[in-house]
Amino acid sequence: MATEKWVTIRKEWCNLIEQDVDLMELRVYPAEMLPEGQDFQVKARKCSVDVTCNMAGFPCKWAYTNPELDPFVERARERGDVS
Ligand code: SF4
Numbered sequence: 728m729a730t731e732k733w734v735t736i737r738k739e740w741c742n743l744i745e746q747d748v749d750l751m752e753l754r755v756y757p758a759e760m761l762p763e764g765q766d767f768q769v770k771a772r773k774c775s776v777d778v779t780c781n782m783a784g785f786p787c788k789w790a791y792t793n794p795e796l797d798p799f800v801e802r803a804r805e806r807g808d809v810s
Contacts, residue, residue: 729757731770741774743785743798749775750789750799 735749751774754767773789774780780790788797803809 729755731755733773735775739799740802741798742802743787744776744780746776751775 732754733751734754735751737750738747739750740746741748751772752769753771753773755770756767774787777790780787781792784792786793786796788794800809
């Protein structure tokens, strides 16, 4: 039987709420081996405070309020890490 587990993949500073947050992914570990040596598949991703930001109406992909705005991509662009 497959098992599912939320795992923090990294911590990031979010400029919109001005605090550190956890970016997480829901990993599915199948009972059988996956092809090409994979241990798990990623079923979903979320931010640790997505519900709070959603309720507050922050425009953000991670809060499910604006699929076009990812504050971490925006920050990477500001740093020149992403074109
Ligand atoms: S849901 Fe979006 S706005 Fe809220 S902390 Fe996470 S990344 Fe920042």
